Amino acid sequence: MSFLLQQLLLEPQRILALDNNQLTHALSQARSSRLLGSLACEMQALGIDKQLPQTVDRHFDAARLIHEKQKRDLRYDTDKIQLALNSVGEKMVLLKGAAYLLAELPVGRGRFITDIDIIVPRHRIDAAEKALLNFGWQTGDIDPYNDQYYRKWGHEIPPLTHSKREITLDVHHNILPPTAGPDVNAGLLFEQLIEIQPGIFTLSWRDMVIHSATHLFHEGEFHHGLRDLWDLDRMLRDFPERDPQFWEGLVSRARELQLTGSLFHGLNYAQQVFGTPLPDGILEETGSWTRAGRKPLMDFLFLRAFRPDHPDCKLPFTGLALSLLYLRSHYLRMPLYLLLPHLVRKAWMRQFEKDKEETH
Template identity: 40%
Template sequence: MTADRRRPLLVRVLLQPAVAVGLSLPEWDLLLRQARRSNLAGKLAEQMERGGWLGTLPEPVRPHLRSALLLSRRQAQMLGRDVDLLSQTLAGLPGPLILLKGAAYALGGHAPAPGRLFSDIDLLIPPEQLAQCETTLLVHGWDFDEGLDAYDLRYYREWMHELPPLHHRRRGTSLDVHHTLLPPTARTPLDSRALFDAPRPLPSRPGVFVLPPEDMLLHSAAHLFHEGELPNGLRDLFDLDALMREFGAIEGFWQRLVARARRIGLVRPLWLALRYTRQLLDTPYPDALPAELAPPPGPLALRLLDACYQRALRPAHDSCLLPGHAIAETALYVRSHWLRMPTGLLAQHLARKAWTRMTAMPEAPKPAA
């Protein structure tokens, strides 16, 4: 690993967990704060337990890590129950129910799963089954989020790659139902039908599938480098690192990954994933791989992307912020919307959202208790 003290403490420890054994209490305090802000406390705790160090750490540190372990493992248990109930609810759909991201990692037993926290279940279904799926979910206790207005609902239905976010009235579970991986209006042409070529069944859950390794990694890359959801950016970068280390051991994986990226249309997100996992996490992969995905971004575009991602893909804690962090996050937010919509639709959408914020009525003060 590159010996670089400029890397945030959390990144250094997650890449070399044994480093944590020699940390002082003030350093542990900083490490735990960085981990919580990055949604990586569970991953840190799992590494400490797996290495056999948890019981040897300073006494004030142990309860925090044990709490993170309990929370992540409880989430995994509840996930299994929720997916079983979902598969029963949607058993009438003829097509496969494909789990994405955190749910797929956990129930598929993949490398990013230990200690990973997530807020919702992501599901992929064929687009022609979307209407039947929505009706069935609404009948069986699911509702759209209350905060969505008529424009938001139209935005999801006409321009996005998923239904409006759903939650279960009784269980409180959140659900995102996707019919493709990128918005239909995105500038990146995507062969959505290819996603249903060969999903992999989960042996213990009939009718429930996950994407094959190549597609799973490509979706993770697209989620981070196309959609621009950066509050969990460092966690998602570690997901990519874990997937590359796991799947890279499979014979012929890298060649199939490049071919699959070209087939689906996700060459650029994969190129960016390779660049920043190597830069920031020393992720191993064949050195010639990025050149097979040519052409890269132009020199000016690449300098701007580096400046932005090298700032945004750090722990979301004050100790880790570099000069220009806020500008970088804003630029990547604008970029994600520019990738998502054509210029005219984007201008209309941003103007509408800005007007809504400006004209929103302030909440009435609550009466004193």
């Protein structure tokens, strides 16, 4: 039963051959990996959704409806964000899910989003924040410590919410926190933007791939590991058709951004899990001797993380692999001297909150 979901995403017509038990598991896996919408739309694109019994297709339909609604809301919300940013002469640059959906890319097909991510140049972030606050966005409940942490060590300001909308807005000034190790020159990102609609921009195709790979290996959200890898696969199949030179400049761009490590892992695991076609030699070009030496351990960790987040698909030690990856991810983001006080402080604050509740 394992790896069923990966097969279905690549060849949705296989679903028609599944019995009821397998269908139960397929849906359950897709739902818990946050890929139900993606699978639903892949099926719909091939017209096979209507060949399923209605009792099964209704779940795919439910996911498609959620996706459609998110896309509609996104159009409205980005209109408003654009107005706010334009009021201070800043343009709107979308990242991740919001970019995939609004640009109508195959990677956005059926994809769920939980927030809207935008990026502005670091020296403009105060102006952007003020403008957004003027247009009805507000800083959520955040204690001064966390607020300061975000602003000092993060690559974004604390998430903004809107009184009338049910979405969170993350305003970034970089794709990695300054403490993460690689010192990404975010200014470079703004030199190659793509205007997908009048006044709406995304990163370049190459930067989108590199960012997605970076996110996958630095953010510690391995429970969406398979979804993030699916994003990469979709982009790596699509972008070379939009830009015939896509592959040629990819590695040098990653080098320029100091993110070859993330790119290597992203390409490597997309290929291992989804069979993503890669040009010959590209892994060697991104990989270094030290990375090759660490590969068996990394495979042990990552290939577990990229299984659907579902008990059908757990290899032995998955829990261990996931917590090691979580540590690795935090370690990648912050030098240890920073990491420890933050975790300690967080644990202490949780305890403090609890005590407070109990004494009330």
